[in-house]
Amino acid sequence: MSLRTISVLGATGSVGRSTLDVLRQVRESGQFDFAVEALTANKNAAELAEQARAFGARVAVVADEAALPALKAHLQGTAIEAAAGPSAIVEAAARPASWTMAAIVGAAGLKPTLAAVRNGGTVALANKECLVSAGDLFMAEVKSSGARLLPVDSEHNAIFQVFDFERPERIERIQLTASGGPFRTWTQAAIDAATPEQACRHPTWNMGAKISVDSASLMNKGLELIEAHYLFGTPTQRLEVLVHPQSIIHSLVSYSDGSVLAHMGSPDMRVPIAHALAWPERLATDSPRLDLAAIGALTFEKPDTGRFPCLALAQAALADGPAARSVLNAANEIAVEAFLQRRISFGTIASVVGATLEASAGMNCWRSPSSLDDVAALDFAARRLASTFIAEGKG
Numbered sequence: 001m002s003l004r005t006i007s008v009l010g011a012t013g014s015v016g017r018s019t020l021d022v023l024r025q026v027r028e029s030g031q032f033d034f035a036v037e038a039l040t041a042n043k044n045a046a047e048l049a050e051q052a053r054a055f056g057a058r059v060a061v062v063a064d065e066a067a068l069p070a071l072k073a074h075l076q077g078t079a080i081e082a083a084a085g086p087s088a089i090v091e092a093a094a095r096p097a098s099w100t101m102a103a104i105v106g107a108a109g110l111k112p113t114l115a116a117v118r119n120g121g122t123v124a125l126a127n128k129e130c131l132v133s134a135g136d137l138f139m140a141e142v143k144s145s146g147a148r149l150l151p152v153d154s155e156h157n158a159i160f161q162v163f164d165f166e167r168p169e170r171i172e173r174i175q176l177t178a179s180g181g182p183f184r185t186w187t188q189a190a191i192d193a194a195t196p197e198q199a200c201r202h203p204t205w206n207m208g209a210k211i212s213v214d215s216a217s218l219m220n221k222g223l224e225l226i227e228a229h230y231l232f233g234t235p236t237q238r239l240e241v242l243v244h245p246q247s248i249i250h251s252l253v254s255y256s257d258g259s260v261l262a263h264m265g266s267p268d269m270r271v272p273i274a275h276a277l278a279w280p281e282r283l284a285t286d287s288p289r290l291d292l293a294a295i296g297a298l299t300f301e302k303p304d305t306g307r308f309p310c311l312a313l314a315q316a317a318l319a320d321g322p323a324a325r326s327v328l329n330a331a332n333e334i335a336v337e338a339f340l341q342r343r344i345s346f347g348t349i350a351s352v353v354g355a356t357l358e359a360s361a362g363m364n365c366w367r368s369p370s371s372l373d374d375v376a377a378l379d380f381a382a383r384r385l386a387s388t389f390i391a392e393g394k395g
């Protein structure tokens, strides 16, 4: 493979660190040459500077302007440019790169990821919220720019590897597997009273706080159904969730002749990241190998939307259309943040999201967003509503 220019948006997060670990292996083994253009973070200036030094990045950017003095201090004596602010993140993402990892968490990743898409290179997409919030507009930008979008979310990366892009009409059903999260076997009362520490203790994956809470509520799987709808153009009624606690099978695609193609792998994000980094080739990495004899049994269950109402809310938003999906995402981000700050209980997350969806449906803003400004307006309105429900204890 020839020299590549690589940027990592959200470099200091769980996916960002795993990406840099795969890149370290690539560099040490000499599998291909690359130069790092931009690395970004929110406020973790010390780690970002260390990464930028280790990879000789051209620019390091923090979203939080208050973190700029620390970033500059940590980069002293290097030629690495330092910048700060949300628009500086977008500018960094817009710098020419042949491969960009989009791993900022939340809707904050939308504008930077779109900037990378508009460059027309390859974008490895971890940030699912930008598709949930603005999927139609996002996919239209992918098409018009000629960018190559490669899914990194393990389920979508799995589907990508077994999806018959020549004959999508032969696909009857796509099942996204879900570990079931830390509360899979808990009672409703115990789930409702769960703490942030309990919610973030995922049984099979090691992830950032927001996606860990989403996994515990099964909202993550709902967001992933919406993500799959946009990435693969699959009709909403053909998308299902299957609980599979071992997280070995990442997704299953069923065809019209009765064949079911499933993708397996150890629950380690470095596997789909390495796939997206090398596609259509394959890298050699040291990720843990799958030992099915040691695992012994793979089990499956139907999801329980009674105990996990966030999944039902996301399924309803998937069926309702783009505006409902934007509102769902924004309200969930506000509710998860409030839960992590111990301002609401775990059980209240679903109540806040449900109340916001219901209240938005009766408002003028409830229409299909036809521009990014429309999405921003919907997102803003939903965040304000969700915050009001939380402040008034009405969730």
Ligand SMILES: NC(=O)c1ccc[n+]([C@@H]2O[C@H](COP(=O)([O-])OP(=O)(O)OC[C@H]3O[C@@H](n4cnc5c(N)ncnc54)[C@H](OP(=O)(O)O)[C@@H]3O)[C@@H](O)[C@H]2O)c1
Pocket (backbone or CB within 6 Å): 009, 010, 011, 012, 013, 014, 015, 016, 040, 041, 042, 043, 044, 045, 063, 089, 103, 104, 105, 106, 108, 126, 127, 128, 129, 152, 153, 154, 205, 206, 207, 208, 209, 210, 211, 269
């Ligand atoms: N973790 C996984 O295994 C996994 C798997 C599949 C998909 N994903 C998706 O990948 C995305 C990242 O997840 P993660 O677990 O890696 O999250 P994470 O560990 O919380 O990391 C988030 C990254 O985004 C940065 N960031 C946060 N807020 C920002 C803002 N407002 N502007 C710019 N940068 C910001 C953070 O910087 P600081 O460090 O400075 O805060 C950090 O670099 C999410 O959309 C998630 O759903 C994650």
